[in-house]
Amino acid sequence: VILDTSTLDRHDPLRSFADQFVPIEPGLIYLDGNSLGRMPLDAVEVLRRFETSWGSNLIRSWNDEWIGLPTRLAALLAPIIGADPAGVTFCDSTSVNLFKLASAAMEVQAGRLEIVSESSNFRSNLYVLSRLGELKVSDDPVAAISEKTALVSLSLVSFQSGERFDLDEVTRIAHQHDAMVLWDLSHAAGVVPVNLASSNADLAVGCSYKYLNGGPGAPAWLYVRPELIERLRSPIQGWFGDRRSFEFLSEYEPATGIDRFQAGTPPILSLAAIEPGLKMIAEAGIEQIWEKAQKLRAYFLWRIGKLAEIEPLKPAAFGSHVSVRHPAAWQVCQALIAANVVPDFRTPDLIRFGFSPLTTSFADVDEAVYRLEYILNERIWEQFPAAKSGVT
């Protein structure tokens, strides 16, 4: 039974978390946390502290606090993705991490050149993978796995449709064919509970700026199943990935642990800002977050059910955003933004609504649908030009 939104919000155990974020203007409904998550108040503090750590403590801060940052962040993320912290680190961007891990995997899968992926995978992933092997892009990637497959690389939750693969099942099938699996958890980590360890997944990457609330372009994370680490080598042999013996002019020798997948000096300002979001997720609990995500989604689907013209995509398994099809999606999206609702547009005809359980309330969803309904019923969207553009 779906109750009224004030009752739903009153009973929401995560309700108080919204107060721990930088306030947004009254009336703005932000449903794009799946593109850029909101800023934790503690991140403001983290940035302020650089006036001391960079400004006056200077080089000494490297040993005092910065050098340990990737390990501290890994310890916070690990339980959120069901991973051994020894297999997790933060560095570079998702694309660079995907490049490093896919390259390393292809190297040990000598004799097999095929990489299987899915047609609607995020295009940066397809671009990166297409350089590293014979990329086979399929609408049914699981059926495409064969004895020729070196690597299967999929996004757990599709950025486009919101559909979610079965982590355990796909991994199992890939392993049956002696293929390795590299998951992109960008649209899952921090909102959908996953268990990388029990699924036996080989490799994973993910961005930190969506449901992890790490800030614009925040450094990404990567995961390697601990038993695999010693077998894999990064193609980018930077000094942060070596064994750090500090002996001059020695040959590169990869670090014994996950640090071997670090490359150059990490961008500390951006890295430090990731910590507050991870701490909040740990405090809220990923199971509780996922429970609310499903409720927000169900409430949204129920509310838009009576709207004609639009067609929500409703995959059987899903993440925390809903894509809605409309022939004039770009114009509807612009009209929503003008009405102070921020979703995003995905070419050619999708509007994505993302639900971030730490910041989105049921009242937000209700009000967003109300404004959408008005825009559709009164054909307000026709006042906006039909040009298409956007950032995926």
Add this chain to the structure above:
Amino acid sequence: VILDTSTLDRHDPLRSFADQFVPIEPGLIYLDGNSLGRMPLDAVEVLRRFETSWGSNLIRSWNDEWIGLPTRLAALLAPIIGADPAGVTFCDSTSVNLFKLASAAMEVQAGRLEIVSESSNFRSNLYVLSRLGELKVSDDPVAAISEKTALVSLSLVSFQSGERFDLDEVTRIAHQHDAMVLWDLSHAAGVVPVNLASSNADLAVGCSYKYLNGGPGAPAWLYVRPELIERLRSPIQGWFGDRRSFEFLSEYEPATGIDRFQAGTPPILSLAAIEPGLKMIAEAGIEQIWEKAQKLRAYFLWRIGKLAEIEPLKPAAFGSHVSVRHPAAWQVCQALIAANVVPDFRTPDLIRFGFSPLTTSFADVDEAVYRLEYILNERIWEQFPAAKSGVT
């Protein structure tokens, strides 16, 4: 004629720039700007603005300001390194950029596998290069260039000895042998005037956290001679390097300009903090900065001339740091830090003193040498343990 330091400081046209940086504790003499440059006061402001741009403007800030950041920074850096801005961009770390450009160069130099570098080059560079070809590391790299050489990759200023190569001459000799040249300007950019365009250098990379004052681990920059851009492709085919057609599922097609060497989403907090330092350098003028750098260095060498036990390295051509040899360099370095002078230690027996013309005064140099003299004469350094460690 070397005058007293108060006269030198009074006549220093760059003197007022020191007030535009976050103050450090009274009595602290920071001579490690060649590892981590000081924080501009405007960088504090840049970080504060994220409370609005990330905190409340959210995803809209991508189009409003963030997407143009690498181009804005390139326009500021270009005159400092004598480059056409169309050949410059900011992204990733120095190691990752070196990897991308060296890989791209090796690809077009088909048939040649040799990469020439120098024995004392920064080890991360040697590590990265050793994976990409047959690395020939020589004490006399210029003499080692031959018809077998695909790529010559050197640091313009040695992080260790402070020695500076001849940009024009090495580039000319490499080109005589149809080899390409990839310079690392990390210890030069922002303090030594270089002219990448007139030297005809093919490729360059550099970090932003030393003389550019961009902050800890600030994203690095890269340069490709504009006429070469269309011939070279990045091995990391991330979405920020594609032509950004926003057409779904199209094949990767590299951007027509320098953006093709971008990879994933850049770390915006760290990227934005680079701008204030570049603006100050542009305002001060690279020629004026270099003139002061030479005076600070000359003054330092004159002042330490009478100290026994230590042996300064005095290459004929140099950058803006001086390395000093002492058999107990680690201990002397620790004693200096305890005496509130911050240089750094480089294994096995070097102490580096870096001069940052925008923040270092002649009085700073004078006082640092005074404390060093005391430490040596009174053998204060013997009170410190002999353990060696450090970050290069």
